[in-house]
Amino acid sequence: MGLDPSLVTQLVNDGILRHGHFAFRSGRHSNGLIDRDLLLADPAIANHFGYAIAKEFFTSHVETIAVPSIWGAGLAQWVGYFLEPKAKVVDATPTPGTLTIAEKLTPLIEGRRVLLVDNLIISGETMTAFLGVLDGLGATVIGIAALWSSAGSEIAGHTIYSTLNQHYPAWPEHTCPLCAQGQPPTEVVPY
Numbered sequence: 091m092g093l094d095p096s097l098v099t100q101l102v103n104d105g106i107l108r109h110g111h112f113a114f115r116s117g118r119h120s121n122g123l124i125d126r127d128l129l130l131a132d133p134a135i136a137n138h139f140g141y142a143i144a145k146e147f148f149t150s151h152v153e154t155i156a157v158p159s160i161w162g163a164g165l166a167q168w169v170g171y172f173l174e175p176k177a178k179v180v181d182a183t184p185t186p187g188t189l190t191i192a193e194k195l196t197p198l199i200e201g202r203r204v205l206l207v208d209n210l211i212i213s214g215e216t217m218t219a220f221l222g223v224l225d226g227l228g229a230t231v232i233g234i235a236a237l238w239s240s241a242g243s244e245i246a247g248h249t250i251y252s253t254l255n256q257h258y259p260a261w262p263e264h265t266c267p268l269c270a271q272g273q274p275p276t277e278v279v280p281y
């Protein structure tokens with residue numbers, strides 16, 4: 091839903107997405123591996139993803155997009171831009187080991203309808219911690235969106251909308267169809 095299938099073809103042709111049999115730290119397996127450094131380097135691609143996410147939450151009355159990482163920050167700008175009315179974007183302050191939101195930005199969180207956005211959700215640990223921060227500031231969390239998730243389909247009761255999971259599911263190992271086929275060989279991903 092939402093994502094133009096020709097975009098997936100373009101990602102493969104551009105070397106941003108690789109097909110195979112990948113094992114992630116979360117314990118899940120997938121048939122696709124996304125290059126997280128290259129993924130948002132091209133605004134012409136990033137805007138398509140931003141649009142797909144905005145479309146999914148178009149009737150959700152999102153007031154603020156909140157982002158836990160610098161990797162999600164570029165994507166969040168597109169999502170906020172495509173919502174109507176446009177949403178504000180609040181990036182967490184990049185401090186090692188902790189997530190904080192600058193005091194000047196807290197009025198955009200307190201009592202607001204907030205959508206959490208990141209580029210990739212790998213283990214879900216960052217998003218879980220960020221949810222705690224936003225709850226503490228009195229946000230009404232509408233949902234979680236990412237380009238791809240290897241952490242399952244929900245975190246702390248919030249559904250994750252991830253644009254690429256319909257094409258590249260993150261299967262728990264015991265249900266992985268590639269493991270069942272015995273091929274191709276598994277490639278372990280370091281994250």
Ligand SMILES: [Zn+2]
Nearest residue numbers: 119266268269
């Ligand atoms: Zn597998």
